[in-house]
Amino acid sequence: MAAVLPYRDINVHSSPSHYAFSSPSSPSAPTLVVDRPSGDLRLHDGKLLGSKRVTSIAGILGMIKLRLDKYVIVITKAQPMGRIKGHMIYKVISTDFLPLRERPLHDPDEDTYLNLLKGLLKTSPLYFSYSFDITNSFQRQAHLDPATPLWKRADDRFFWNKFVQSDLVDFRGGLGGGFGHRHSAGQQPEVDPYILPVMYGMLEIKNTSIKGNPLTFILITRRSRLKAGTRYFSRGIDENGNVSNFNETEQIVILNDNASGGMGGFAGNGSAQNGTVGGNAGKEVQVLAYVQTRGSVPVYWAEVNTLKYTPKLQIRGVESAVTSAKKHFGEQIRLYGDNWMVNLVNQKGREQRVKEAYEQMVNILVNSPIENVEGDRITSEKFHLIEASQAQTNFDRLHYIYFDFHNETKGLRWERAKLLLNQLEEPLLKHGYFRGVDMPGDTGRVEVRRHQTAVVRTNCMDCLDRTNVVQSMLGRYILSRMLIDLGILHEGESAEDDVAFEFLFRNMWADNADVVSKSYSGTGALKTDFTRLGIRTKKGALQDFNNSATRYLRNNFADGPRQDAFDLFLGTYLPSDSGIGSGLLFADRRPLFIQAIPYILAASLFLVFVGSFTSRESAATVWPFRLLMFICLGLAAACLNFILANGTLFVNWPKLNKLPWALESYQEAMTKFSHNPVIAPMVATSTRHERGKSDARLGYLEEGKKRIE
Numbered sequence: 001m002a003a004v005l006p007y008r009d010i011n012v013h014s015s016p017s018h019y020a021f022s023s024p025s026s027p028s029a030p031t032l033v034v035d036r037p038s039g040d041l042r043l044h045d046g047k048l049l050g051s052k053r054v055t056s057i058a059g060i061l062g063m064i065k066l067r068l069d070k071y072v073i074v075i076t077k078a079q080p081m082g083r084i085k086g087h088m089i090y091k092v093i094s095t096d097f098l099p100l101r102e103r104p105l106h107d108p109d110e111d112t113y114l115n116l117l118k119g120l121l122k123t124s125p126l127y128f129s130y131s132f133d134i135t136n137s138f139q140r141q142a143h144l145d146p147a148t149p150l151w152k153r154a155d156d157r158f159f160w161n162k163f164v165q166s167d168l169v170d171f172r173g174g175l176g177g178g179f180g181h182r183h184s185a186g187q188q189p190e191v192d193p194y195i196l197p198v199m200y201g202m203l204e205i206k207n208t209s210i211k212g213n214p215l216t217f218i219l220i221t222r223r224s225r226l227k228a229g230t231r232y233f234s235r236g237i238d239e240n241g242n243v244s245n246f247n248e249t250e251q252i253v254i255l256n257d258n259a260s261g262g263m264g265g266f267a268g269n270g271s272a273q274n275g276t277v278g279g280n281a282g283k284e285v286q287v288l289a290y291v292q293t294r295g296s297v298p299v300y301w302a303e304v305n306t307l308k309y310t311p312k313l314q315i316r317g318v319e320s321a322v323t324s325a326k327k328h329f330g331e332q333i334r335l336y337g338d339n340w341m342v343n344l345v346n347q348k349g350r351e352q353r354v355k356e357a358y359e360q361m362v363n364i365l366v367n368s369p370i371e372n373v374e375g376d377r378i379t380s381e382k383f384h385l386i387e388a389s390q391a392q393t394n395f396d397r398l399h400y401i402y403f404d405f406h407n408e409t410k411g412l413r414w415e416r417a418k419l420l421l422n423q424l425e426e427p428l429l430k431h432g433y434f435r436g437v438d439m440p441g442d443t444g445r446v447e448v449r450r451h452q453t454a455v456v457r458t459n460c461m462d463c464l465d466r467t468n469v470v471q472s473m474l475g476r477y478i479l480s481r482m483l484i485d486l487g488i489l490h491e492g493e494s495a496e497d498d499v500a501f502e503f504l505f506r507n508m509w510a511d512n513a514d515v516v517s518k519s520y521s522g523t524g525a526l527k528t529d530f531t532r533l534g535i536r537t538k539k540g541a542l543q544d545f546n547n548s549a550t551r552y553l554r555n556n557f558a559d560g561p562r563q564d565a566f567d568l569f570l571g572t573y574l575p576s577d578s579g580i581g582s583g584l585l586f587a588d589r590r591p592l593f594i595q596a597i598p599y600i601l602a603a604s605l606f607l608v609f610v611g612s613f614t615s616r617e618s619a620a621t622v623w624p625f626r627l628l629m630f631i632c633l634g635l636a637a638a639c640l641n642f643i644l645a646n647g648t649l650f651v652n653w654p655k656l657n658k659l660p661w662a663l664e665s666y667q668e669a670m671t672k673f674s675h676n677p678v679i680a681p682m683v684a685t686s687t688r689h690e691r692g693k694s695d696a697r698l699g700y701l702e703e704g705k706k707r708i709e
Contacts, residue, residue, distance in 0.1 A: 002147070003131075003146050003147050003148070003149070003150070003444065004147075004148075004149040004150070004189070004192045004193060005130055005131050005150055005193065006059060006130050006150060006151075006192075006193050006194070006195065006196045007023035007025070007026065007029075007059075007130075007193045007194065008023075008025065008058075008130045009023055009024055009025050009056060010022065010023055010056065010057050010058075010059065010060070010194075011023070011024055011053055011055075011056055011057075012053070012054045012055050012056070012057055012074065012098075013048065013051035013052060013053050013054065014051055014052060014054045014098075015036075015048075015050050015051035015052070016036065016102050017035065017036055017050075018033050018034060018035050018036055018048070018051065019033070019034045019036065019072060019098060019100075020032070020033050020034075020044070020047075020048045020051050021033075021034075021060065021194060022047070023193070026193070029190065029193065030043040030044060030045050030190045031043065031044045031045075031046070031047065031048060032191065032194050033048065034063075034072055034100070036100045036101070036102060037069070037070075037100045037101045037102070038100070039063070039065070039070045039100055039167070041167065041168070041171040043188060043190055043191070055076065057074040057075055057076055057096075058075040058076070058077065058078040058090070058092075059074070059075045059078075059128065059196040060072065060073070060074055060075070060168070060194055060195075060196060061073040061074060061075055061092075061095060061121075061161050061164060061165075061196070061198065062161045062163070062164025062165045062166075062167070062168070063164060063165075063167045063168070064117070064164050064568075064569070065575065066110055066113045066114070066575045067107070067109050067110045067113065067575045067576070067577055068101075068105040068106075068107065068110045068577065069099050069100055069101050069104055069105060069110070070099075070100045071097040071098060071099055071100065071114075072097070072098040072100070073095055073096070073097055073098075073117075073121075073164060074095065074096050074098060075092050075094075075095055075128075075196075076094045076095060076096045077092075077093040077094040078090040078091065078092055078093060078128070079091045079093050081127065081203060081204075081205065082204075082205030082206075082260075083205065083259060083260050084129075084132055084134075084205065084216075084218060084252075084254075084260055085132070085254065085257055085259060085260050085285070085287075085438075086257075086259035086260065087129055087130075087131045087132035088129065088130070088131075089127060089128075089129045089132065089134060089203060089205065090127065090128055090129065090130075091125070091126065091127050091203075092121070092124075092126035092127070092128070092198065094122075095118075095121045095122075097114065097117070097118070107584075108584055108586065109575075109584055109585045109586060112585075112586050113568060113575060116561055116564055116565040116568055117565060117568060117569055119561075119562075119565060120562070120565035120566065120569055121569075124200055124519075125200065125201060125202060125515055125519070126160065126198050126199070126200055127198065127199045127200075127201065127203050128196055128197065128198045128199065130150075130196075131150075133150060133153050133154060133197075134199050134203065134220065134222075135154040135155040135158040135159055135197055135199050135222060136153065136154070136155050136158075137248070137250050137289060137291050137434070138250070138252065138287050138289040138434055138436060138446075139289065139291070139434040139436075139448075139451060139452060140155065140335075141153075141446070142434075142436055142446045142448050146444030146445070147444075149189075149192040149195070150192075150195075150196075150197060151165070151169070151192065151195040151196070151197045152192075154197040155222075157222075157224045157225065157226055157246070157248075158199050158200075158201075158222040158223070158224060158225070158248070159197045159198075159199075159225065160197075160198050160199055160200040160223070160225050160570075161196075161197065161198045162197075162225060163225075163569070163570055163571030164569065164571075165195055165196075165197075166571075168191060168194060168195050169195065171188055171191055172187070172188050172189070172191040172192065172195065173187065173188075174186045174187050174188060199222055200222075200223045200225070200228075200519070201220065201221040201222045201223045201247065201515070201516075201519075202219070202220070202221040202511065202512045202515035202516065203218075203219070203220050203221075204218070204219050204508050204511060204512075205217075205218050205260070206218075206504055206508065207260075208500075208501055208504055209501070210483060210488060210489075210495060210498050210501050211488060211489070211498055213255075213488045214258075215253055215254060215255050216252075216253070216254040216255075216257065216260040217252070217253060217501075217504070217505070217508070218250075218251075218252035218253075218254070218260075219249070219250075219251055219252070219508045219509070219511075219512055220249070220250045220252070221247050221248070221249045221250075221512055221515065221516060222247065222248045222249075222250075223245075223246070223247050223516075223519060224242070224246040224247070224248075225570050226240070226242035226246070227242040227243060227244050227246070228244075228566050228570060229244060229563050229566050229567075230520065230521075230522070230555070230559040230562050230563045230566070231462060231520050231521045231522070231551070231555050231559065232303050232305055232311055232555050232559065233559055233560070233563040233653075233654055233659060234296075234563065235296055235301055235302050235303060236296050236297060236298065236299055236300050236301045236302065236316075236321075237296070237298040237299060237300065237321055237324045237325060237328060238324065239323075239324050240324070240327065241324050241325070241326070241327025241328035241330070241331060242328070243295040243296045243297075243298050243328060244295070244296040245294065245295060245296055245462070245463045245464075245516075245520050246293065246294070246295035246296070247293065247294050247295070247463070247516055248291060248292075248293050249291070249292050249293070249294070249471060249475075249512065250289055250290070250291045251289065251290050251291075251292075251475045251478070251479065252287065252288070252289045253287075253288045253289075253479065253482055253483075254285070254286070254287050254288075255283075255285070255286040255288075255486070256283040256284060256285050256286060257285040284437045284438065285437065285438040286435065286436070286437050286486075287434070287435070287436045287437075287438075287446070288433060288434065288435050288482045288486075289433060289434045289452075290433040290434070290452060290475065290478040290479075290482075291336070291434075291452060291455060292455065292456050292457075292458065292471050292474060292475070293332070293336070293455055293456075293457045293458075294457065294458050294459060294463040294467050294471070294516075295457060295459060295463060296459065296463060297343070297345075297354050297357065297358045297459055298321070298324070298325045298328050298329070298358075298361060299315065299317065299318045299321045299325070299354075299357045299358065299360075299361050300315070300316040300317035300318070300320060300321045300324075301313070301314060301315050301316055301354060301357065302314045302316055302659070302661045304648065304661045304662070304665050305555065305556050305647070305648065305651040305653075306647035306648050306651075306665075307556055307643065307644060307647030307648075307650060307651065308644075308647060309552060310350060313350050313351075313353060313354070314661060315353050315354070315357050316661070318357050318360050318361055318364075319364070321361065322361070322364055322365070325361055325365060326365065326395070329365065329395060329398060330394065330395075332455070332457065333394055333395075333397050333398075336452075336454065336455035337397070337431065337452070337453040337454045337455065338397045338398075338399065338427070338431060338453065338454035338455075339397065339398050339399065339454070339455060339457050340399045340401060340424060340427055340454060340455070340456045340457065341362070341398060341399065341400045341401065341457045341459075342401050342403060342420065342424075342456055342457065342458040342459070342470060343355060343358055343400065343401070343402045343403070343459060343460075344403055344405040344458065344459065344460040344466040344467065344470065345358075345459075345460055345461055346404075346406045347379070347381050347402070347404050347407075351461055354461065355402065358400075359384070359386060359400065359402070362386045362398060362400045363386060365395045365398060366386065366387065366388040366395055366396050366398055367388045367389065367390070367391075367392045367393055367395070367396050368388060368389040368390070369386050369387065369388060369389070370386070370387055370388070370389050371384070371385065371386050372384075372385040373385075378404075378407050378408060378410075379404045379407040379408065381402070381404055382403070382404050382407075382408060382419070383401065383402065383403060383404075383423060384400075384401075384402035385399075385400065385401055385402075386399075386400035387399050387400070399427070401420070401423060401424070403419070403420045403423070405417065405420075405460070405466050405469075405470075406466075409469075412530070412536055414469065414530060417469060417470060417473055418473070420470060420473075421473055421474065421477055424456065424474070425477075427454060428456075428474070428477065428478065428481075429481070430454075431452060431453045431454035432450055432451070432452055432453065433450065433452050433478055433481070433482060434448070434450065434451060434452045435448070435449040435450040435482075436448050436449060437449060456474060458470050458471055462520065462521060463516075463520075464513070464516065464517045464520065464521060464525055464526075465513070465517070465525055465526045465527060468509070468512070468513035468516070468517075468525055468531065469527075469531070471509075472506075472509035472512075472513075472531065475505075475509065476494070476495060476496060476505065479495045479505075480493070480494045480495045480496075483495060506531055506532050506533075506534070507532055509531060510525070510528045510531040510532045513525035513528055513531060514528060521551050521554070521555065522550065522551060522554035522555065522558065522559065522562070523547040523550045523551050523554065524543075524547055525547075526544045526547055526548070527540070527544060528540070528543075529541075529543065556651050556652065557651070557652045558652065559652070560651070560652035560653045560654045560655065561652070561654075563654040563657075564654050564655055564656045564657075567654070567656050567657050568656065572657060573656040573657050585655060585656075586655055590649065591682075591683045593679070593682040593683055594646075594649050594650075594683070597639050597642055597643060597650075598639075598643065598650065600635060600639050601635075601636055601639035601640060601643070604632040604633070604635045604636035604639065605632075605636050607628070607629075607632045608629055608632050608633055608636065611625065611628070611629050611632075612629075646669050648662070648665040648666060648669060649666065649669050670683070
């Protein structure tokens with residue numbers, strides 16, 4: 001049975017009563033109709049009359065209901081990125097929102113919602129394929145039925161647009177509910193080709209060679225949609241066992257398949273998948289793949305922004321997070337096998353509490369834990385190992401390794417990270433990597449020669465810079481083992497001996513570091529000059545300073561809206577249409593006195609700056625002007641001191657899903673003001689003011705709503 005694949009070409013027709021989506025390459029297939037303005041879905045045989053063609057699109061990203069309207073999100077432009085076994089992979093370049101109302105309604109909240117979503121999609125690295133499942137590793141794909149529709153095979157964690165596709169998925173399953181579905185009960189398999197799974201992450205495909213042996217080298221990082229967010233607003237674990245910044249990185253080598261990597265014709269019928277298109281005649285198409293993961297420390301913890309360079313760290317629960325941690329590691333063991341958990345946080349200073357919380361959690365989970373601490377002349381705790389004394393429960397497949405990365409590699413001695421590799425070498429060799437060979441004459445089927453039976457789960461505080469160094473090191477080691485097992489390299493040789501390939505390898509892993517870092521922290525990774533070149537440079541140091549400064553500014557003043565955008569797109573916040581006209585969700589509800597402080601600071605500094613460079617006549621009286629300058633300087637100093645002393649009040653927090661520690665911090669500051677005889681009256685008299693809130697501004701909405709409906 002042939003696989004049901006998404007349509008590669010979709011025409012959009014529009015009329016005042018509906019949107020119609022049809023594939024010109026499949027004229028016999030039914031048209032998907034979205035009724036306006038209700039959002040009801042139905043299938044229609046043949047063409048609909050009374051509608052005009054608007055555009056051609058690359059796919060339907062999904063549908064989302066906001067406060068006043070519902071929108072169909074379509075992919076208007078996609079860029080080919082290369083091939084995996086003949087299947088073209090695309091990157092989303094641009095999207096568009098099609099409103100269901102013919103005369104769209106507007107209010108400040110609706111416009112903010114739209115701007116958040118458009119900004120998120122514009123900056124998100126989104127990838128898809130019409131004929132290949134990029135959400136699943138090759139090992140998981142080998143055990144799936146290739147005849148199953150592509151969206152049904154997709155890994156739920158990495159099906160990034162799963163929420164916005166829920167209307168189509170529900171319609172496909174014959175389910176009602178949602179936003180006014182009106183269709184016949186029962187399954188609707190004709191909808192399958194309209195459902196396109198999209199992955200968020202990094203993907204690079206390169207045709208290369210090692211010692212004259214041609215191969216395709218691929219690096220894929222898949223970011224989980226569960227507990228996704230920004231650096232300081234998404235930490236630790238949630239009650240469902242999902243951790244922040246969880247990414248799965250797969251390093252792939254494909255041999256004897258010239259259909260991979262190139263940008264030539266599309267192969268969607270599977271003929272390229274078994275090596276018959278462009279492959280090396282008489283040689284098996286082999287796939288070798290190795291998977292690593294990264295994710296936040298699985299306890300309840302947070303970092304509270306205070307405008308200081310390092311936020312205030314809170315361990316909010318270890319024992320209370322045990323149930324969540326069991327859910328997390330239960331899933332990880334089911335998916336990957338044994339978990340080798342590499343912890344790279346600092347053993348001293350503010351990060352020490354995170355390290356100790358993680359170790360406390362591991363001691364709770366494993367049976368009769370045995371701990372082993374190893375030190376050297378550099379640090380008293382180079383390694384800290386925790387394992388079960390004997391395997392009795394599923395959680396005894398957890399193996400904890402703490403490595404004092406900071407002290408061991410201090411002074412740019414990155415080669416000392418290989419101490420960790422030496423510690424992991426035995427389990428890496430034991431648990432191996434995936435190796436599969438395409439079955440001749442059996443489209444899409446793979447003969448599995450070897451399974452990867454464990455995963456290395458690496459973390460630091462952010463799961464970014466230190467984690468990138470370790471993951472690329474493990475990737476290089478496993479790649480060398482693959483090539484030795486294939487006979488391309490001899491025992492004792494390494495892939496890095498090939499200078500040209502080593503340059504490519506370094507740059508792909510550095511690109512991966514930048515993408516993962518930008519998705520979470522807002523900037524590229526640090527120290528990527530060393531990753532790319534093997535040395536530290538002045539330009540790289542300057543870039544790190546720029547990235548660090550940008551991270552500080554973004555994490556304090558720009559990540560709130562970005563977190564809101566994630567919550568909105570991924571469905572962790574659902575806009576309500578109730579209470580329209582009663583208030584604005586994004587209004588600044590801080591007391592007017594607090595809101596005014598930054599403006600007073602800016603105005604004072606401006607007056608001082610202008611006064612310093614303004615020429616004056618020699619006969620002019622100077623002292624009044626100097627007095628004003630001193631007053632402005634004093635006012636600026638007082639405002640700056642107030643802002644730094646009450647930093648949490650000036651952080652741009654998420655406004656949709658309020659963070660408990662943000663609310664606690666705000667309440668703590670306001671309580672402190674209530675006992676201040678100078679500030680208390682000003683705060684009390686201004687608490688009723690909400691900047692931007694005006695019921696009069698919403699009056700036209702109800703009128704417009706009645707006019708349209």
